[in-house]
Amino acid sequence: MLTQQELKQNAAQAAVDYILPMLRTDVIVGVGTGSTADLFIDGLAMHKERFRGAVSSSDRSSARLSALGVRVFDLNDVQTMPVYVDGADEIDAGLHMIKGGGGALTREKIVASVAERFVCIVDESKLVQKLGRFPLPVEVIPMARAAVARELVRLGGQPVLREGFVTDNGCEILDVAGLAIAQPEQLEAAINNIPGVVTCGLFAIAGADIALMSTQDGVRELRAPR
Structure with a gap:
């Protein structure tokens, strides 16, 4: 039986593997905030020579990126990003989310709006039939x-x-x-x-495009219905 920490680690690593084909020396990656995003940052930093840098949604994430040698950009200096990766406090089958348990919801929503694709990384405990159990x-x-x-x-x-x-x-x-x-x-x-x-903290008008959900049976890829 995997622990929740192990499930988070698997989701984070799946996101790193997912975005690796997108990385080029001119690419800037959008990075979120939270415990699962922290694990993603750690994995992403292992490939820091393959991309230009990152824009983050919080001072906390920016500090973690910088400490690991990833160049952090101001969003005002970035026109577009191929991907934004972040966790969620709750997510439903339509990939609508509640976010903001860490308090970075506004910057998360702003950075996500500039990215071409929002990849949400969660463990299976975050999947709900209806949003609202999490305040x-x-x-x-x-x-x-x-x-x-x-x-x-x-x-x-x-x-x-x-x-x-x-x-x-x-x-x-x-x-x-x-x-x-x-x-x-x-x-x-x-x-x-x-x-x-x-x-x-509702991310429903613009929800996630893809969710990488870590389960006891591996990581499932969920896509928003079109």
Whole structure:
């Protein structure tokens, strides 16, 4: 029986193997944030001579990349990337995701938007029939925290401030439990339209293109329905 750490390692290695054919000396890779992304960074760094560098979604990932000798680029200096690789807190069969357990949801969404392909790396425990068991992170401008929380209650949620946490953007996170996410695209749009919200952790309007899901029987490749 593989441990969860071993499952994460297998997913990360599968992502490295998946993107190796894309690597060239002029290629920049998009890299996410989190425990599985950390393992991907470690594997990717072993091939650092084969690509130009990376753009990351957090200061944490940037520091890890730099420490391993991978050149980190500012996204403003990058026009396109062939791939963005990141984990998820939950993912459904349509490859809609909840992300942001590590608090990097806004930068994750931005970096992913510049990449041609989003590859999600997860272990099988993250696959759900319906999103919402994991509280939905919502990044908010601090002065709007209470106003946004009231609107999230009206949507059926139970928002709780993530105490003592500040995002890399200088904002705060409300973790919202109790949401019935039957239509993730519509809920993502509704929450993102609340004044004071930077973004929410639903990645449904633009979900993953491919998920590499590590199971006890190996790594499965899931593709978004078209």
